[in-house]
Amino acid sequence: MPQIVVENLTKTFRVSERASGTWGSVRGLVRRKRRIVRALDGISFSLEAGELVGYIGPNGAGKSTTVKVVSGILVPDSGRCEVSGRVPWKNRIAHVRGIGVVFGQRTQLWWDLPVIESFDLLRDIYGVPRASYEAVRDELIALLDLEPLLDTPVRQLSLGQRMRCDLAAALLHSPSIIFLDEPTIGLDAVSKLAVRQFVKRVNREQGVTVILTTHDMDDIEALCNRVIVLGDGHILSDGTLGDLRASVTTERRLIVDLDEDGVDLSGLGAELVSREGTRIELRFDPDLISAADLIGRITSRFPVRDLFVENMPIEEVIARLYAEQRR
Amino acid sequence: MNAYYSVMAARFRALLQYRAAAAAGFATQLFWGAMKVMVFQAFYRSSTAHQPMSLAQSITYIWLGQAMLAMLPWNVDREIAVMIRTGNVVYELLRPRDLYAIWFSRILAFRTAPTLLRAAPMFVVAMLLLGMQAPASVGSGFAYAASMLAAILLSAAITALISISLLWTISGDGISRIVPGLVTIFSGMIVPLPLFPAWAQTALNWSPFRGIADIPYRLYMGHIPPDQLPYMLAHQLGWTVALVLLGRWMLARGTRRLVVQGG
Numbered sequence: 269m270p271q272i273v274v275e276n277l278t279k280t281f282r283v284s285e286r287a288s289g290t291w292g293s294v295r296g297l298v299r300r301k302r303r304i305v306r307a308l309d310g311i312s313f314s315l316e317a318g319e320l321v322g323y324i325g326p327n328g329a330g331k332s333t334t335v336k337v338v339s340g341i342l343v344p345d346s347g348r349c350e351v352s353g354r355v356p357w358k359n360r361i362a363h364v365r366g367i368g369v370v371f372g373q374r375t376q377l378w379w380d381l382p383v384i385e386s387f388d389l390l391r392d393i394y395g396v397p398r399a400s401y402e403a404v405r406d407e408l409i410a411l412l413d414l415e416p417l418l419d420t421p422v423r424q425l426s427l428g429q430r431m432r433c434d435l436a437a438a439l440l441h442s443p444s445i446i447f448l449d450e451p452t453i454g455l456d457a458v459s460k461l462a463v464r465q466f467v468k469r470v471n472r473e474q475g476v477t478v479i480l481t482t483h484d485m486d487d488i489e490a491l492c493n494r495v496i497v498l499g500d501g502h503i504l505s506d507g508t509l510g511d512l513r514a515s516v517t518t519e520r521r522l523i524v525d526l527d528e529d530g531v532d533l534s535g536l537g538a539e540l541v542s543r544e545g546t547r548i549e550l551r552f553d554p555d556l557i558s559a560a561d562l563i564g565r566i567t568s569r570f571p572v573r574d575l576f577v578e579n580m581p582i583e584e585v586i587a588r589l590y591a592e593q594r595r
Numbered sequence: 596m597n598a599y600y601s602v603m604a605a606r607f608r609a610l611l612q613y614r615a616a617a618a619a620g621f622a623t624q625l626f627w628g629a630m631k632v633m634v635f636q637a638f639y640r641s642s643t644a645h646q647p648m649s650l651a652q653s654i655t656y657i658w659l660g661q662a663m664l665a666m667l668p669w670n671v672d673r674e675i676a677v678m679i680r681t682g683n684v685v686y687e688l689l690r691p692r693d694l695y696a697i698w699f700s701r702i703l704a705f706r707t708a709p710t711l712l713r714a715a716p717m718f719v720v721a722m723l724l725l726g727m728q729a730p731a732s733v734g735s736g737f738a739y740a741a742s743m744l745a746a747i748l749l750s751a752a753i754t755a756l757i758s759i760s761l762l763w764t765i766s767g768d769g770i771s772r773i774v775p776g777l778v779t780i781f782s783g784m785i786v787p788l789p790l791f792p793a794w795a796q797t798a799l800n801w802s803p804f805r806g807i808a809d810i811p812y813r814l815y816m817g818h819i820p821p822d823q824l825p826y827m828l829a830h831q832l833g834w835t836v837a838l839v840l841l842g843r844w845m846l847a848r849g850t851r852r853l854v855v856q857g858g
Binding site for chain 1: 597598600601602605609612681682683685686688689690691692693697851852853
């Protein structure tokens with residue numbers, strides 16, 4: 269049986285609107301305009317224990333709302349959701365004991381307390397037995413290299429340091445599922461790598477189920493074998509990265525560094541995307557011409573210094589998917 | 596260690612750090628207290644009618660109020676207010692604990708730590724220099740201490756109610772203007788309750804606000820004899836239970852219709 273089952277989940281919010289400017293404010297006193305926003309409009313998916321799933325979509329697509337419903341914070345309007353056999357919002361306390369959540373833009377640590385005191389407080393709140401707590405804590409400290417930060421008040425940590433501490437905080441009670449809502453937002457390259465490595469390890473070695481929402485496609489490519497794409501409260505696609513790519517386009521790119529510029533590129537069976545000096549970028553459909561054939565044709569016609577084949581960048585794939593959804 | 600105790604202790608320790616605020620608060624309350632004492636001196640001198648409380652008792656009542664000012668439920672818990680405003684309240688809902696009890700624990704610390712910092716010096720200064728009397732008897736002192744504990748619980752229950760209301764109003768500016776007025780008048784902080792007109796006494800006696808100031812202060816002075824303590828505790832704790840139940844009900848409703856601010 270899947271660990272997480274979500275069926276036909278809907279959630280709407282009422283948003284008060286008012287016209288801008290002074291007159292708008294005055295009118296707002298008398299009559300409020302309410303707009304209904306459908307944050308989730310029939311979401312269904314299911315997850316097996318130990319999966320690492322990317323949950324992506326443009327801003328406002330409903331990613332965070334899904335995370336909040338599945339983690340028991342928000343109550344949906346309709347639909348079914350069960351996590352390890354429990355309905356999150358009906359059985360909140362038992363449910364949250366088994367999950368960890370990181371919201372990249374927030375912190376669950378106590379602002380004025382040193383990191384280690386926040387950890388101890390979480391131990392008491394989750395009621396983790398002392399012996400197992402110390403083992404888990406020390407392992408997390410080692411994995412995330414937190415030793416030098418432990419006595420620093422949280423407010424003085426950099427964003428990257430704080431995120432590492434927040435990751436540890438979410439795992440102190442050994443949850444079987446973690447939700448990571450944009451955990452790499454605003455982080456530098458080194459911190460992002462550290463976060464990714466850590467998430468991968470926790471998933472592989474401890475079998476923790478991970479649901480990761482992000483806008484960073486590198487996160488997705490580095491971590492997720494399965495990707496759920498969300499747009500306007502609907503699921504647009506659910507499958508492997510390869511499936512996702514194939515559903516949008518099969519097109520591939522060939523980038524060639526030529527010896528001379530200004531050569532005639534007609535009749536190659538590929539379309540020119542860009543040309544900068546001696547570097548050209550070609551687009552081709554592997555069903556019509558294989559990469560080997562195309563390379564053969566080019567090398568037989570021009571002296572070539574370097575070449576490589578690329579998939580369409582995942583950013584572009586996603587952007588196309590979003591654009592198709594709009595239409 | 597117990598989760599709720601740990602939450603309270605952490606908040607308590609954090610609040611004890613605000614020594615500058617405590618010093619400023621102490622100075623302000625000293626000034627206000629002195630002013631009120633002068634007003635009451637003028638009032639007692641200009642009136643020949645028999646008053647239900649002596650001038651010395653009124654002065655003691657005033658200084659007790661100034662010492663305990665930070666304990667009155669006249670503002671929301673800032674931490675909870677910020678959480679609701681920024682949406683960080685999501686993490687509170689992820690704790691495998693009773694949310695009301697967690698907030699009540701935070702609020703207990705919020706009501707006691709600053710009070711401790713201000714009350715201790717105020718008792719010393721007011722008793723030595725400003726005409727505040729000691730408890731009327733050992734029994735009165737004990738009754739005061741007991742009803743003060745109940746007053747803290749009652750005050751925390753009222754503060755919780757105000758803080759929970761932020762789930763609807765978010766900014767809480769309106770509430771933070773109305774509540775201090777209600778609390779300071781009906782608790783006896785502006786004018787000691789026995790000095791209110793006779794027609795108001797029944798309503799004042801029944802109001803919950805009486806339990807946070809008037810009851811413990813009058814027990815202290817012996818204006819309410821110590822043997823009345825059980826009735827006084829019944830008043831305070833009865834209201835505490837009622838307000839806790841109301842707060843829990845509001846919180847349950849509020850979290851069902853929760854909107855997380857800031858995405």
